[in-house]
Amino acid sequence: MRLHISRSLQLPSEIRKHYDTVQERSRLFTQAGQLEFYRTKELISRYLPRKPITVLDIGGGPGAYACWLAKLGHTVHLVDPVPVHLEQAKRASNAQPDRPLASVTLGDARTLKFGTKSSDVVLLLGPLYHLIRKRDRIRSLSEAFRTLKRGGLLFAAAISRSASALDGLFRGFMEDPAFFRIVRRDLRSGQHRNPTDRPEYFTTAFFHHPNELKDEIREAGFETPHLYAIEGPGWLLTNFKKVWHDPVLRGRLLTIVKATETEPALMGQSAHILAVARKKQ
Numbered sequence: 001m002r003l004h005i006s007r008s009l010q011l012p013s014e015i016r017k018h019y020d021t022v023q024e025r026s027r028l029f030t031q032a033g034q035l036e037f038y039r040t041k042e043l044i045s046r047y048l049p050r051k052p053i054t055v056l057d058i059g060g061g062p063g064a065y066a067c068w069l070a071k072l073g074h075t076v077h078l079v080d081p082v083p084v085h086l087e088q089a090k091r092a093s094n095a096q097p098d099r100p101l102a103s104v105t106l107g108d109a110r111t112l113k114f115g116t117k118s119s120d121v122v123l124l125l126g127p128l129y130h131l132i133r134k135r136d137r138i139r140s141l142s143e144a145f146r147t148l149k150r151g152g153l154l155f156a157a158a159i160s161r162s163a164s165a166l167d168g169l170f171r172g173f174m175e176d177p178a179f180f181r182i183v184r185r186d187l188r189s190g191q192h193r194n195p196t197d198r199p200e201y202f203t204t205a206f207f208h209h210p211n212e213l214k215d216e217i218r219e220a221g222f223e224t225p226h227l228y229a230i231e232g233p234g235w236l237l238t239n240f241k242k243v244w245h246d247p248v249l250r251g252r253l254l255t256i257v258k259a260t261e262t263e264p265a266l267m268g269q270s271a272h273i274l275a276v277a278r279k280k281q
Helices: 013-021 033-047 064-071 082-092 134-147 163-171 175-189 210-217 232-236 238-246 247-261 265-269
Strands: 002-004 054-056 075-080 103-106 121-122 147-158 226-229 270-278
Touching: 002 247, 013 082, 033 064, 033 147, 033 232, 033 247, 054 064, 054 134, 054 175, 064 075, 064 082, 064 103, 064 270, 075 082, 075 163, 082 103, 082 265, 134 147, 134 210, 134 247, 147 265, 163 175, 163 232, 210 270, 226 265, 232 265
Parallel strands: 002 103, 054 075, 054 121, 075 103, 121 147
Antiparallel strands: 147 270, 226 270
């Protein structure tokens, strides 16, 4: 496996600080992150071919999805702008020596170093919400389009416009006037900013309305995407741990989430939305 970590990209300092502070490596394996991880894998699996393919995991973080896909026999290249994530992805890859990642590199979703029509699948499960300007999100999506073969698939995740509002209501953050100011801006423009020192309020990001996500993906050249609510309302459960560890209750939760995953009226209740789009044949 090739590991290349050159100079750090010019991430906004508050985003770098956030990921140097929080444990992104464990996020998908605790609390409602487990639902996000399970559902994202389940949705991706519906579209993946059985034969080995080439996957670009752009903004792949510590490598949870990349390593899962490598275990399935696919050739997976991970790119991320955060050096600590690359070190964690390398360790995760080394922990599965029979199915390691093909490469782990420092990179920017807007300027990929992969050849035109070189991949079958591109994952953008993080970049779109840390690219706060529309033109940068379009550049990222256009780069994904360029690297995909004809008929290739894009899986792009976005944070819902109402995510922080719902999180604040259910976790009690709304009692904090500073958080309420954050929420009002989120709902008005989707531009999330956290001027406090509380990492649970997240960091600089853009939160999408579902129609905005569709429009941006089409603007980059893709066919009209299918949108799926990843967690649905399940991430808001106050007794999530109990439900997730009870096989019967977990099954009921997943049944409800799957049954409502494409309902437009409920799409914004999910913390994350997954768009699946194809490059025209």
